[in-house]
Amino acid sequence: MGTSIAHLRSRPRPFVSVVVFVLMMATLPLPAFGQEDQSIATLRRMGKAFASIAEKASPAVVGIRATRVAKAGSSSRQNPSNDDFFEYFFRRQMPRRRDQPEPKEVAQGSGFLVTTDGFILTNNHLVGEAEEIAVQLGDGRKFTAKMVGTDPETDVAVVRIAAENLPYVELANSDTLEVGEWVIAIGNPFGLSHTVTAGIVSAKGRQGMGVSYYEDFIQTDAAINFGNSGGPLLNLDGKAVGINTAIIGPGGNIGIGLAIPISMAKGVYEQLKENGKVVRGYLGVEIGSMEAGMGEFFGAQSDKGAVVTRVLDDSAAAKAGVKADDIIVEVEGESITTANDLMNRVAMHKPGSKISIVVLREGKRKTITITLDKRPQEISEAVGGSGKTHGPLGLSVLTLTKQLAAQLGYEGLSGVVVDEVESGSLAEEYGIEPEMLITEVNREPVRNAKQFNEAMAKAKQKGKALLRVRSEERTSLVLIPLSPK
Numbered sequence: 001m002g003t004s005i006a007h008l009r010s011r012p013r014p015f016v017s018v019v020v021f022v023l024m025m026a027t028l029p030l031p032a033f034g035q036e037d038q039s040i041a042t043l044r045r046m047g048k049a050f051a052s053i054a055e056k057a058s059p060a061v062v063g064i065r066a067t068r069v070a071k072a073g074s075s076s077r078q079n080p081s082n083d084d085f086f087e088y089f090f091r092r093q094m095p096r097r098r099d100q101p102e103p104k105e106v107a108q109g110s111g112f113l114v115t116t117d118g119f120i121l122t123n124n125h126l127v128g129e130a131e132e133i134a135v136q137l138g139d140g141r142k143f144t145a146k147m148v149g150t151d152p153e154t155d156v157a158v159v160r161i162a163a164e165n166l167p168y169v170e171l172a173n174s175d176t177l178e179v180g181e182w183v184i185a186i187g188n189p190f191g192l193s194h195t196v197t198a199g200i201v202s203a204k205g206r207q208g209m210g211v212s213y214y215e216d217f218i219q220t221d222a223a224i225n226f227g228n229s230g231g232p233l234l235n236l237d238g239k240a241v242g243i244n245t246a247i248i249g250p251g252g253n254i255g256i257g258l259a260i261p262i263s264m265a266k267g268v269y270e271q272l273k274e275n276g277k278v279v280r281g282y283l284g285v286e287i288g289s290m291e292a293g294m295g296e297f298f299g300a301q302s303d304k305g306a307v308v309t310r311v312l313d314d315s316a317a318a319k320a321g322v323k324a325d326d327i328i329v330e331v332e333g334e335s336i337t338t339a340n341d342l343m344n345r346v347a348m349h350k351p352g353s354k355i356s357i358v359v360l361r362e363g364k365r366k367t368i369t370i371t372l373d374k375r376p377q378e379i380s381e382a383v384g385g386s387g388k389t390h391g392p393l394g395l396s397v398l399t400l401t402k403q404l405a406a407q408l409g410y411e412g413l414s415g416v417v418v419d420e421v422e423s424g425s426l427a428e429e430y431g432i433e434p435e436m437l438i439t440e441v442n443r444e445p446v447r448n449a450k451q452f453n454e455a456m457a458k459a460k461q462k463g464k465a466l467l468r469v470r471s472e473e474r475t476s477l478v479l480i481p482l483s484p485k
Contacts, residue, residue, distance in 0.1 A: 284315020
């Protein structure tokens, strides 16, 4: 029929080629959709992990409503983006009645249970001046809380409710927390109960923020908004590594939140729970941070540490043999990079505690054991939080405390006292002098150094600052032009 045996034998070859092609395809990498499936599965596992942590911790996160007497000059503003962080918490003023001569202000924030019998960690700026503290649990139960104690210098407070068998959040060791780790924030932003956000640890050891006297903040990009204050920052084990405290920005969350590390808050909590107050250890030295290039003058190979500029007579440091120009580089085995590091580490120990420090003296390491004294009360009372950044005006300020008010004749007032004025600065040019009291910036009251610094940042954007200034003789308004950014 025209078809040879040889031709017939060659016909199966296409089939063999197809089989070979299929086998080759089986050895190639997975197609893109297979990789996408794996990525989606990974995301699902991460989402499940976050959900598990939130489910575990949320019952122990509480809403806090604090009520206090309104202070003179308080205002009720509706746009939180224009508010000072702390002022915002007390923005909502209750209507004044004839039988209620003193109006009330209400703050809403968060806290979290740390024991089964009702002890709650939160922020001092939320409850510190409250006359009444209402707490609502995740299951809807409401309690009136009792103040256990506050520590304005770290912005930590402890309150307690009368209940038993409560859920609680375990406390982690925040010293082991690393930049880049996932963290979760839970709180009640704008009154929205048990809001959960996630992010990473952006930085550790943030200082000089003007929020409190002792600062060692954890920075996170987990969304923190007004009302999250006092709530927990959790690690992936569902344990608290921080207390959400502040945000940096024009008023709303922009991804820069600050939390008090639990390792700092834990010691404060234990003292407040035991004594209702915090008593800190005291070295008895004046210190400064090492500036770039200073190390070579002290025989040091780096510019890290806290340099002792003065040793006070008959102090713990003097008795232990610490000398001026010693550079303190370690406390209890922990490295000291700045003067603030040293302050924070020493403050975590009680008076009478023995601590080991390492100093560099003429380039040689020396270990010294010191028995800490009790920190003089006037230090904490007089400072009240300082704004040592000189800013656009060329001045630094101190929060007006009761002791400063008595010394300078400003009893019954609030504001910031001018501490230093730089020579040739705008402040000097417009007649601002040390010991003057600044009570307003651009018609807005300022009650502490943090508020003043934030108000001045806004004023710089505006291009002018109208200060209400008081001295012993009179009160005046001073308008100072500024160069905007």
